[in-house]
Amino acid sequence: MKQLLENDFLKHYGVTSTIAIDCLxxxxxxFDLDDEGSPISLKTLGKGKASFHNDNGELEIVHYEDxxxxxxKPRSFKKGRKKCDYLLYHTTTPKTVVLLEITSALGSRANLKKPITHKTTNKPLYKGGxxxxxxxxxFQSLSTLVEVPSISGKLNEYTRRICLMAYTIKPVQTWLQLILKFCRPFARYLAIEAKETPGEGASIECPRIEGLGFEYRRIEHQYVFRL
Structure with missing residues (x-):
């Protein structure tokens, strides 16, 4: 996949910039991942913002946002183009490929639904938060990838094709609660958000993502997503 991004992707979109793909x-x-900039940094399980269990061989992680x-170059390619955080995929067997976006909210899940507005004009950007x-x-990241024929073909080789939103709810805590939190060990394997799909988070209906051959799922950070 890395080679397809380095060659076919750039050629397809006419990108002339010199690119160094951050791939691990x-x-x-x-392991855990965080929504940090490049280079990719793995975290101890439970210490980042998205937790994973992988027992299906070698995995590559591309910092897709970076x-x-x-x-x-050209400016027209990047301008307004949406991008997720990471692209994860197995290399030894075509088991799972995941487009990952990590986010967070303070206090409760309800705050993930708060409308997002433009910082200066106050114009609504995302009414659904x-x-x-x-x-x-x-969706936009997946659309960008599948526009490249060779990448679309490669993605279709995978048994599980998933767009995953991983979110953290940050509690409003006192100093005592913070101390207790860091003294408490992270539960290695917790029940996932939807019991019907153990280890895979909650399946969310999304026709436009499904139309491109992927599932859309959400998982809260206290749970571990199985690759």
Missing amino acids: SIIDVD FINQCA KFEKCEDQL
Whole structure:
């Protein structure tokens, strides 16, 4: 996949920028990711913002947001283009490919639904809040990828094709609560958001993502997503 991004993707979109793709190959079974800038940094399970369990062999992680940010020429390609945080995929067997967007809210899930407005004009951008924004970022990222024939073909080889919104609810805490939190060990495997789909988060209906051959799922950070 990395080679397809380096060659076919750039050629398809006429990108002339010099690109250095941030791609990490791992065999770690349990790990966390954060929504940080490049370079990719794995976290101990439970210490980031999205938790994963992988027992299906080598996995590659591409910092997709950083990749698109580097595609600065021509300006028309990057301008207004939405991008998710990461692209994860198995390399030894075509088991799972995931487009990942990480987000958070303070206090409760209800705050993920708060409308997002433009910082200066106050114009509504996402009436459905971060839920809507993440879905849009994932859909636009997937749309950008499948426009490249060779990448579309590669994605279709995978058994599980998922767009995943991983979210953290940050509690409003006192100093005592914070101390207790860091003293409490992270539960290795918790029940997932939807019991009907263990280890896969909650399945969310999304016709436009499904129309491109992917599932749309959401998972809260206290749960572990199985790759």
